[in-house]
Amino acid sequence: MAKKILFETDLKFLKKADEEIYNALISEKQRQMEGIELIPSENLVSQGVLEALGSIATNKYSEGYPGKRYYGGNEFIDVIENLAIERAKKLFTAEHVNVQPLSGSPANMAMYYALMELGDVFMGLKLTEGGHLTHGHPVNFSGRQYKCVSYGVDKTTEMLDYDAIKKLALEAKPKLILSGYTAYPRAIDFKAFREISDAVGAYCCADIAHIAGLCAAGVHENPVPYFDVVTTTTHKTLRGPRSAMIMCKNAFAEKIDKAVFPGLQGGPHEHVIAAKAVAFKEALEPSFRDYAAQIVKNSKALADVLIAKGLRLVSGGTDNHLILIDVFKSKSLTGKQVEHALELAGIYCNKNTIPFDSRTPWDPSGIRIGTPAITTRGMKETHMKEVGEFISKGIENASDPAKLAEIKAEVKEFCKAFPFYK
């Protein structure tokens, strides 16, 4: 029996203060509880995290760092930020941590700002093959202010080819090599990236936004102890508030801290930092290791069900929390069509390009799903049969709104066994 967690989130003061926002939030909570959340970058946070996030720490200005602030009255704010830092250090075996970045993209901006000059060359994975916009895409600051030489995945295996990446690095001579991705379903060989970076004299960096929870729990290799700089969001598998942090070797501490403030940001969001500290405490508990291991077990079990349903998975499966489905090749439907059909069935995923996609990012060949949120709700391998069945039924009935509405009712019934917020 899954442990039932019931968190009170009744917003009784807001109900009186602002009925419109109250109603939208209550409807959103209902949507989250009555649907199957498969977006791999999403999760459900605890009531402790929510309370810290909604706390009076939002009232305070605290530009600077603990013990060195530009405003008075930071005695207790320093306690909060120091706890967040110390817990993050312990969680990832980090020498230095900056918990002030406002989100994943600004964290990456600070990393680049600290380590590179405008126009410098760096390497990251192509967006269409699993990289993030901030890993050098031309529409993003990262591709405009720096020169990005993107690497890709192998055409046959759809996995990283470390020899090809090394060859490209020897030619491009980048100042920084970035690993860590947004839509890559396989384990990353971080040691190979350290070797390649050393071979070309590049800073060895990672953005572990998606897999941070798995790294902290030892379910995926953790690059922090031997990489130069590692950024991460805190709201994906790490299951904290929507935010980020930067971890680095002591040698880079001063540069990173100066890049975040005063380089790019003003006052840190200490209410979010408080919520991060709470999430890090939760992630240090032994139960978080079980949670992270279960995410991967569920993901592998779900992949098996989907393959049995005749769906082609990019790279043939998964090693982590996410799965990329080539719906165009499998079912002659586009990612956009399937995202929409599943939404009507109360199943949430996102359209996503697949490697060497013949279609466009706005209407690609694939969808991306993952198990962090449903695992938080207490689902186990046995439930992946039902989840896979719902996905498959939704895809088969993509053009039948009445049938999709029926599935939505079944999904709602199924979700009742996994309550989370009351």
Ligand SMILES: *Cc1c(COP(=O)(O)O)cnc(C)c1O
């Ligand atoms: C999600 C993600 C980000 C961006 O995080 P935001 O908080 O949305 O800015 C950066 N890098 C990777 C690899 C991500 O997956």
